[in-house]
Amino acid sequence: MSSGDAALQSSSSKASKKPTYSRFTQQELPACKPILTPELIMAAFIFLGITFIPIGLSHLSASDHVVELIDRYDEDCIPVDNSNSEAAYNKRIGYIQDVKTDKTCTRTLIVPKKMKHPIFVYYQLDDFYQNHRRYVKSRNDEQYRNPAADHKTAHCEPESMNNDNQPIVPCGLIAWSLFNDTYSFSVNGNSLPINKKGIAWESDKTHKFGSKVYPKNFQSRSLIGGAKLNESIPLNQQEDLLVWMRTAALPNFRKLYGRIETDLEANEMIKVVINNNYNTYTFKGKKKLVISTTTWIGGKNDFLGKVYITVGGICLFIAVAFISVYLIRPRPLGDPAYLSWNLDPASN
Amino acid sequence: IVLRGCELRNTKSAIGVAVYTGKETKAMLNNSEIIYLSIFLVTLCTVVCISHGVWLIKHKDELDLIQFYRKKDYSGSEVENYEYYGWGMEIFFVFLMSVIVFQVMIPISLYISMELVRVGQAYFMIQDDRMFDEATNSRFQCRALNINEDLGQIKYVFSDKTGTLTENKMEFQCASIGGVDYDNGKASSEDGGIEYSSAQVDGVTLRPKMSVKVDIELLNLSKTKDTDEGKHIRDFFLALATCNTIVPLTIESSDPAVKLIEYQGESPDEQALVYAAASYGFMLIERTSGHIVVDIQGERQRFNVLGMHEFDSDRKRMSVILGFPDNTVKLYVKGADTSMFNVLNNSSNTNNNIIKPTQAHLHSYSSKGLRTLVIAARELTLSEFQHWQSSYESANNALMGRSNLLRKIAVNIENNLGLLGASGIEDKLQEGVPEAIESLRMAGIKVWVLTGDKQETAVSIGYSSKLLTNEMTRIVINNNSKDSCKRSLEDALGVCKKVKNGVSGAVNSQLALIIDGSSLVYVLDTELEEQLFELASKCDVVLCCRVAPLQKAGIVALIKKRTDDMTLAIGDGANDVSMIQRADVGIGISGQEGRQAVMASDFAMGQFRFLVPLLLVHGHWNYQRMSYMILYNFYRNAVFVLILFWYVLFTGFTLTTAITDWSSMLYSIIYTSLPTIVVGILDKDLSRATLLKHPQLYGAGQRNESYNGKLFWVTIFDTLWQSIAVFFVPLVAYWASNVDGSSLGDLWTIAVVVLVNLHLAMDLFRWYWITHAAIWGSIIATFVCVMVIDALPFLPGYCKIFVQYYRPNDIQIAREAEKFEDSRVSRQVQIEMTRFRDPLTQLV
Secondary structure, eight states: OHHHHHHHHHHHHHHOOOOOOOTTTTTOOOOBOOOOOHHHHHHHHHHHHHHHHHHHHHHHHHHHHOOEEEEEOTTTTSSSOOOOOHHHHHHHHHHHHOSSSOOEEEEEEEOOSOBOSOEEEEEEEESOOTTOHHHHHOOOHHHHHOGGGTTOOTTOTTSSBOTTSOBOBSOSHHHHTOOOOEEEEEETTEEEOEEOTTOSOHHIIIIISOTTOOOBSTTOSSSOOSOOOOTTSOGGGOHHHHHHHSOBSSSSEEEEEEEEOSOBOTTOEEEEEEEOOOOOTTTTOEEEEEEEOOBTTBSOOHHHHHHHHHHHHHHHHHHHHHHHHHHHSOOOTTOGGGSHHHHOGGGO | OOOTTOOOOSOSOOOOOOOSOGGGSHHHHHOTHHHHHHHHHHHHHHHHHHHHHHHHHHTTGGGGGOTTTEEOOTTSSOOEESSOOHHHHHHHHHHHHHHHHHGGGSOHHHHHHHHHHHHHHHHHHHHOGGGOBTTTTBOOEEOOSSOGGGGGSEEEEEEESTTTTEEEEEEEEEEEETTEEEETTTSBOHHHHHTTSOEEETTEEEEESSOOOOBHHHHHHHHOOSSHHHHHHHHHHHHHHHSSOOEEEEEEOSSTTEEEEEEEOSOHHHHHHHHHHHHTTEEEEEEOSSEEEEEETTEEEEEEEEEEEOOOTTTOEEEEEEEOTTSOEEEEEEEOHHHHGGGBOSSOHHHHHHHHHHHHHHHHHHHTTOEEEEEEEEEEOHHHHHHHHHHHHHHHHOSSSHHHHHHHHHHHHSOSBEEEEEEEEEEEEOTTHHHHHHHHHHTTOEEEEEOSSOHHHHHHHHHHTTSSOTTSEEEEEOOSSHHHHHHHHHHHHHHHHHHHHHTSSSSOOOEEEEEEHHHHHHHTTSTHHHHHHHHHHHOSEEEEESOOHHHHHHHHHHHHHHOOOEEEEEEOSGGGHHHHHHSSEEEEEOSSSOSHHHHHOSEEESOGGGHHIIIIIIIHHHHHHHHHHHHHHHHHHHHHHHHHHHHHTTTTTSOOOSSOHHHHHHIIIIISHHHHHHHHHHOOSSOHHHHHHOGGGGHHHHTTOSSOHHHHHHHHHHHHHHHHHHHHHHHHHTTTBSOBHHHHHHHHHHHHHHHHHHHHHHHOSOBOHHHHHHHHHHHHHHHHHHHHHHHSTTSSOOOOTTTSTTHHHHHHHHHHHHHHHHHHHHHHHHHHHHOOHHHHHHHO
16 A cells, blocks of 8 residues: 555656645745734834924024034125116126226124134025036037047037137136136235145046146137136146036035135134135125034034934824824724724624 | 637647737726826927917017027028927927926836836745645746735635535535434445445455445445345445446456456445445446346345436436346436425335434435435336236337326326435535635625536525525526526516515525526526626525536626626636626636636636635735725825926926936935835735634725725825925025026935835835835935936036035934925825824814
């Protein structure tokens, strides 16, 4: 009998198409089945609430420690009244486009609180769409990187060739519109040095811009977009350019101008001499000078702290609301009596 | 219709029309959401291009100064435009560009992942060892890959009977002879029977092809020729062996000395009876129109067939008149119990003694689901016989109304019969059919049985498979004209109303509709269809008997035309093909009756009972997984597109994308696709055991609970607000700061990927190690990809976002955005799970 059985089995197993058993094929893999119980949810919300609120508070206090000076100078540094009339507008443009006039402008800032070094100096442009599609695309990274590729000016139109059909290095509208206001600081008559080294990204200097690529034919056409470049300095040393070329994400943006490496005491008067060259008047943009310290959250920013506190507060509120609902109308979890067909006797 | 995958052979040319294409494909019919999404996409694009147009017009004067529009060289006299085509064309280009940028919205990747998921689901269905049929050694087969999720939404099951519910094997089970119940269940022994169930003919042993279990007591009794009891029994078996239309065929067997007799006939019941008679030693060996040869326990006897009245549905019986070798003439009648008891001889005492117990036995047989037949006989006197013979011959020769005449004669002669006994034949149900039907009905699936068999058979199978129960109110419609059909339909509707209204307090409000094919002729494709549908939808059980194959399809169409409910047809034979093709889901039983049904089907399996795991378990899973996956895909793509869209609003409507093109491309390929697919294949909301325990859970699919318009809009709303949170929190945080485009873009990329993957993670029911790997792996892969994309110098934006001194900021914001979402998602899930709907929804 046993031999017959075995023979039967062997013959059937040879032909059998029975799926071989495994936990995977039978979909019986071990699994963790988290169920969101009311206790778990309440705990989670309370946890979120009590972690977020301190985070938010620390953000706010950090932001509070940041000392930030913002000075909008585009309106005051121009001898034209800031009315919206057509005439004023034309006058402003005439002033800024005139190469011969001296555009220096002196501003005085008062340090409200002690500022510890390093103090960052930014320029801020508002309503400048550095993220306009055509603007963003108007560059050629290969030309900037490779000294042998100065003729590669694809995408750089219309700033690709000068009038003698020589390639412009660096080509493109971004480089062409390089910001060219300059600032010089002095405190109590002593000039305050600004460190302009190391303001660009390290990776830009080492990889993206070549150390043997020198500016050529830059700003040589009749339309001048912005700053000129020293042709004896390779592109990767032109840190202002590098900062500028890293196009801003948003229409209101700041760019690093330099660092002040000394502390500033409270109530000190800073005299800033501005060369107001950059034309934001045609598109009615704003120019601001920003001097700021940093903390671990970066610059002054209350928003994040507020968001954290709001979310934390909402979490706590929900937790409380949920607990009260839970206490008023508890439902035992997994009670089969609550299944819909058990609730409704008519359906059975 | 030539289905996909069919091959035409030996055909020189064919003219074809492609059907079910374009709008009629399942994808289009099922996904009206695609249209919404397209509208959504077009809306986004239109908003962008209109805003752009407005911007252009508003800044018309300044355009001259914008270098990328005007190639103005003030030194030269000529002023030429540089890629500025007038605002009309500009808008048009912006529109086209936005279509390209936002095309992630249309979930093309969804179709690819859906296909992959379906393949995975099919793999698991095939591999399921609970759907493996040992008997035929056949696995479950998926022949269509695109309707896995429909299995979770079936509302109507149309089932063939023979070969689907039953094994298509009739088996003689028990007999009541002379008022004594011989149930061979109690003392069955095959060995005892076999020696007698063979006959020697010219040195060759004949043996019936199938042997039946034999009751030894009965067998021994049948051998005693002298007693009354023995005579009765011998008469009974003789009637079984002769009163039929079976033709015996001898076929060779492996042993040359033994030949097998195979009985062929149109009725499987008769086959079973003849095999049974043969097992008891009454072996039918030969039949011609004139005579019958029966081997009676080794002794060959020849009977003349003097006349035969075939079965008809009015009389519900058949009879044969045999001339015995000793010149006596006997009439044997066999028929349904209802028709037989009227024609029995009530005056005879012995007969009356038998009738009562036989009726009792019949009742117990039929309640067991056996098919019963009553056998009776009468010895004809010579005058009776001669009278009958003359009228039989004249009727046979009549040109007009022959069948009517014959029937009259039959009625005349079939009376005053002596009851011999009754037989119980089991139409063997497949294993587990009653349980399966029970489960399906509990799951809210309406089971309709469509069979070609006659009504009695269908009803008895209905009982044995628990489709029909004694508490049900039966509505029977048998009609031969349109008017009467209409009347009975109206009556039935009346009954229906009465039962549903009047008996609301009573236990029984279940209705069963039994309708036959001849009535259906007048109903289908006429205005009565509507009434039938109304009636049928009120009935819990519908049995259709004597239906032609095309009518089966007609009934399926009746339902499909009027409801959106999913229909499933299951059958095994060629006569079910039309029905299988017509239904939304066609299932073929790979049984005895050839392969046509399997070839036409979407799925094929070995047994009817596999329908339960297929629908309740796999169908439920597939439906739930697929619908979640579709919704999730919409959500995932829409979040991404909306983030692109919000950014466009801050770039002068010029379609600059902060997120790199590579990331947009990889988003639905690497960043987020794998978890979806894994979840679509593996996630299980409930375990197999739970689903089988509570078949009612299947109702979720029938009610479209996991995928409906409301959920779709909820998802879209969800998407909207999550994208706003993810986009605007970093935006406001970085407003007027020195962040550059690609850093912020990468932040958004990572935030959105983490967000959608976490969203998926929170909606998961089961965490396998595979799920863990897929979700966390995707997030890690995203980080790697973003870094690689940024590091490759030819790709825009070389930045090490996380090494600069903004580092805390980035991480804070990313985390912040995620957490923000986390809490929200968990809130939502929580509400759904605990059902504190009213108070909390207001709170949130």
